[in-house]
Amino acid sequence: GENVEQHPSTLSVQEGDSAVIKCTYSDSASNYFPWYKQELGKRPQLIIDIRSNVGEKKDQRIAVTLNKTAKHFSLHITETQPEDSAVYFCAASANFGNEKLTFGTGTRLTIIP
Amino acid sequence: EPEVTQTPSHQVTQMGQEVILRCVPISNHLYFYWYRQILGQKVEFLVSFYNNEISEKSEIFDDQFSVERPDGSNFTLKIRSTKLEDSAMYFCASRVQGTYGYTFGSGTRLTVV
Numbered sequence: 430g431e432n433v434e435q436h437p438s439t440l441s442v443q444e445g446d447s448a449v450i451k452c453t454y455s456d457s458a459s460n461y462f463p464w465y466k467q468e469l470g471k472r473p474q475l476i477i478d479i480r481s482n483v484g485e486k487k488d489q490r491i492a493v494t495l496n497k498t499a500k501h502f503s504l505h506i507t508e509t510q511p512e513d514s515a516v517y518f519c520a521a522s523a524n525f526g527n528e529k530l531t532f533g534t535g536t537r538l539t540i541i542p
Numbered sequence: 543e544p545e546v547t548q549t550p551s552h553q554v555t556q557m558g559q560e561v562i563l564r565c566v567p568i569s570n571h572l573y574f575y576w577y578r579q580i581l582g583q584k585v586e587f588l589v590s591f592y593n594n595e596i597s598e599k600s601e602i603f604d605d606q607f608s609v610e611r612p613d614g615s616n617f618t619l620k621i622r623s624t625k626l627e628d629s630a631m632y633f634c635a636s637r638v639q640g641t642y643g644y645t646f647g648s649g650t651r652l653t654v655v
Contacts (some may be wrong), residue, residue: 471648
């Protein structure tokens with residue numbers, strides 16, 4: 430089955446700096462890659478996603494890049510703000526999201542004011 | 543914005559007891575899921591449900607677990623005889639056919655004592 434690795438497990442950045450979180454996946458059938466933000470005690474919330482037919486997607490301060498050959502994808506957050514502090518999970522799914530999501534182990538991002 | 547509703551938000555139960563976790567998916571969603579998250583760990587897939595039957599289940603979803611859609615709106619997860627290791631946050635999620643993003647419920651924190 431699919432295995433998703435995520436790094437780093439914790440990340441602290443100064444407010445205003447950029448943060449990058451990286452994930453690798455094992456199953457070449459995976460073709461949908463969402464990122465979720467989870468604040469303490471709350472539900473995972475989708476912040477951005479990408480399908481395998483594109484290499485990059487951007488939404489304001491958030492971007493995701495995908496390298497299908499290397500089987501890795503990354504989340505980039507620019508101009509970080511204190512409210513970006515949370516746990517971020519990457520995930521992978523086959524059949525463009527019609528299959529189950531396999532999550533990474535999460536990255537606790539702390540923005541230092 | 544439509545939400546997936548889960549009840550109760552927190553349930554404490556004695557080991558060996560049966561619990562039923564309830565979810566009301568978004569009304570036009572056709573795909574339903576249960577995931578769980580042990581404290582501090584990643585989100586794990588339990589089961590997917592479509593067209594009134596299980597479409598996929600993980601190795602975690604053993605004979606102690608069952609799902610039902612008893613009345614066309616509620617979607618329930620039953621654990622027949624709870625174990626200490628069943629303590630986790632359980633998330634329900636739903637999805638519209640033809641879209642990629644899941645909507646997660648706010649979760650039920652199950653504590654088995």
